[in-house]
Amino acid sequence: xxxxxxxxxxxLQAANERLLALRAxxxxxxxCPPWALAAPEAGNRPVSAQPESPxxxxxxxxxxxxxxxxxxxxxxxxxxxxxxxxxxxWHSEAVTQAVRxxxxxxxxxxxTSPSLPHPSPLTANNPTEPPILPQAVAxxxxxxxGLLQSQKARTGRIWLILRQLDIQGRxxxxxxxxxxxxxxxxxxxxxxSRRHLRTLLAExxxxxxxxxxxxxxxxxxxxxxxxxxxPRVSKRPVLLPGHLLLGRIGAFKAALYGAVHSARDxxxxxxxxxxxxxxxxxxxxxxxxxxxxxxVEGNVALGPPVTAAExxxxxxxxxxxxxxxxDTGGQYGPAGCCYHAWRLPNRYLGPFPTLGRxxxxxxxxxxGDAGNRRRCYAADARQMVRMMRSREWAGCYWQLPGKxxxxxxxxxxx
Numbered sequence: 001x002x003x004x005x006x007x008x009x010x011x012l013q014a015a016n017e018r019l020l021a022l023r024a025x026x027x028x029x030x031x032c033p034p035w036a037l038a039a040p041e042a043g044n045r046p047v048s049a050q051p052e053s054p055x056x057x058x059x060x061x062x063x064x065x066x067x068x069x070x071x072x073x074x075x076x077x078x079x080x081x082x083x084x085x086x087x088x089x090w091h092s093e094a095v096t097q098a099v100r101x102x103x104x105x106x107x108x109x110x111x112t113s114p115s116l117p118h119p120s121p122l123t124a125n126n127p128t129e130p131p132i133l134p135q136a137v138a139x140x141x142x143x144x145x146g147l148l149q150s151q152k153a154r155t156g157r158i159w160l161i162l163r164q165l166d167i168q169g170r171x172x173x174x175x176x177x178x179x180x181x182x183x184x185x186x187x188x189x190x191x192x193s194r195r196h197l198r199t200l201l202a203e204x205x206x207x208x209x210x211x212x213x214x215x216x217x218x219x220x221x222x223x224x225x226x227x228x229x230x231p232r233v234s235k236r237p238v239l240l241p242g243h244l245l246l247g248r249i250g251a252f253k254a255a256l257y258g259a260v261h262s263a264r265d266x267x268x269x270x271x272x273x274x275x276x277x278x279x280x281x282x283x284x285x286x287x288x289x290x291x292x293x294x295x296v297e298g299n300v301a302l303g304p305p306v307t308a309a310e311x312x313x314x315x316x317x318x319x320x321x322x323x324x325x326x327d328t329g330g331q332y333g334p335a336g337c338c339y340h341a342w343r344l345p346n347r348y349l350g351p352f353p354t355l356g357r358x359x360x361x362x363x364x365x366x367x368g369d370a371g372n373r374r375r376c377y378a379a380d381a382r383q384m385v386r387m388m389r390s391r392e393w394a395g396c397y398w399q400l401p402g403k404x405x406x407x408x409x410x411x412x413x414x
Contacts, residue, residue, distance in 0.1 A: 130165055130177075130180075130181040130187060130188065130189050131164070131165065131167045132188070133164075133188050133189065133242050133243070133246070134164060134242045135241070135242050136239040136240065136241060136242060137160065137164060137239070137240045137241075137242050137245065138237045138238070138239060138240075138355060139160070139237060139238050139239075139240045139256075139259050140221060140225070140237050140238075141233040141234045141236070141237070141238055141259055141260050141262070141263030141264075142225055142230045142231065142232060142233050142234075143156070143221065143224065143225060143228075143230060144233075144238070144256040144257075144259040144260050145230060145231050145233050145256075145260050145277055145278055146224075146225060146228035146229070146230025146231065147228070147256055148253065148256050148257065148260075148278040148279050148280060149228075149230070149231065149277070149278055149279040150228050150229075150279070151279065152204075152207070152228065153249065153252060153253050153256060154200060154203070154249060155200055155203050155204035155207070155208055156204075156208065157245060157249070157252055158182075158191075158197075158200050158201070158204060158208070159204060159208035159209065159218065159219075159224070160245060161182070161189065161191070161245055161246075162178065162209070162216070162218055163218060164242075164245070165177070165178070165181055165189070166218065171217060171218055172215045172216060172217045172218065173215065173216050173218070174214060174215055174216075175211070175214060175215065175216055178197070178201075178216060179194060179197065182197055183197055189246065190246075191246055201216070207219075207224070207227050207228075208224060231277055233260055233263055233264065233277070234263035234264060234265075234354075236263050236354040236355060236356070237263075237354065237355045238259040238262045238263050238350070238352045238353070238354050238355075239352055239353050239354070239355065240255055240259060240352060241255075241352075250291070251291060253288065254287075254288040254291035254292040255292055255352075256278075257278060257280065257285070257288035257289070257292055257294070258288070258289075258292030258293070258294050258350045258351050258352060259350065259352055260277065260278060260350070261294050261348040261349065261350035262349075262350025262351065262352040262353070262354060263350070263354055264348070264350070265379070266347055266348070266349060267347070267377040268299045268344050268345040268346060268347045268377060268408075269345050269346070269347075269348065270345040271285060271345070271346075273345075289348070292350075292351060293351045294348055294349065294350055294351060295348070295349040295351075296346050296347075296348055297346060297347040297348075297349065297405065297406055298343070298346055298347075298406055299343070299344035299345065299346065299347055299406050299407075299408055300325070300341055300342070300343060300344060300406060300407055300408070301341060301342050301343075301344050301397055301408050301409075301410045302325060302332060302339050302340075302341055302407055302408065302409050302410060303339060303340035303341060303342070303410050304339065304340060305333070305337055305338065305339055305340075306324055306338045306339065306340055310340070311340075314340045318342040321342040321343040321344075322340070322341070322342045323341050323342065323343075324338050324339065324340065324341060325338070325339050325340075325341035326338045326339075327339060331404070332400075332407075332409070344397070344408060347406070376395065376396045376397060377396070377397050377398075377399075377408070378396050378397065378398045381398070384396055384398045384411065388411070395410060395411060395412020396410075396411055396412060397409065397410055397411075398411065
């Protein structure tokens with residue numbers, strides 16, 4: 001057998017000359033030398049008769065080296081394909097037609113299909129933007145009293161904020177999302193530094209949430225109330241202004257104190273009972289009332305007319321709160337009549353609106369009215385009669401409609 005290479009056919013030589021001429025024209029139109037258009041692949045070199053070893057196919061992950069010239073556009077490919085002969089030699093008419101049809105189809109798809117945007121990074125690496133700060137946040141009054149009583153207002157505020165950030169209601173948030181929302185300088189929810197946030201998250205772990213390393217799972221309101229052993233205040237949630245969540249901690253504590261009074265029915269309650277309910281001393285209560293703008297109203301109980309036989313016993317029973325009130329205008333009896341009177345606990349009116357009553361869950365504590373073991377303040381005559389028929393009745397107070405506010409009529413014994 002002869003080992004000499006085969007001589008190229010005249011058709012193959014003509015095709016090579018045609019390709020070289022087209023390359024020279026393209027290089028002249030682009031203003032670059034012809035060799036700059038040559039690629040190291042076999043498809044861009046003149047075809048020779050020597051067989052070549054097949055090169056491994058390029059993968060989708062391979063990238064072009066830096067500094068290479070950009071390839072021809074779709075229009076250039078179509079122009080070159082139109083000028084090519086019907087075959088490239090070596091009886092390759094079928095292959096040439098298949099390649100030409102495939103390239104033309106790819107060019108049409110590029111022209112008609114819209115350009116797709118780059119895929120967004122993963123949420124775990126780049127957290128999404130937090131939601132807009134709400135104007136009002138629903139707060140359960142039992143929770144407000146429990147946070148004050150257990151001195152968990154700092155971590156409880158973080159729990160309330162995280163519940164507002166969980167707009168999808170999943171019950172969990174990624175830690176990087178929490179860090180971005182509460183510590184980023186350009187965030188509308190910025191609250192503290194990263195170091196302080198880590199401390200607060202560690203303090204609230206197990207009570208308000210639990211962590212699995214990457215996510216923070218929030219506990220429900222019922223479970224938090226049960227863990228705090230929160231006292232029973234009211235069933236009506238209070239609308240707390242949203243900006244108070246991100247203010248100073250003193251203003252937030254005062255808002256919690258105001259939420260407790262906003263949910264109550266306005267019956268008098270003593271300072272000692274408020275201390276047991278909220279854990280705040282009387283002096284701290286006065287500071288909270290001033291800061292949260294809680295309206296304080298004094299109350300006086302009006303007893304039976306003064307008689308010489310009952311004066312000493314009444315003074316002994318009521319102590320320093322006892323005094324005698326003369327009704328000069330005759331609003332409660334004959335004009336000029338003198339009545340036994342004594343000071344009652346104050347009445348507090350909170351600054352925040354309340355929502356409608358909601359059904360409490362079974363695991364919430366039912367403790368009765370905080371501060372009053374026996375309800376002894378009647379809102380109307382029907383309620384007063386119901387109290388008088390009770391076995392535990394030991395006297396009640398009733399505020400007459402249309403009379404001076406703060407004056408309560410006492411019905412019962414001494």
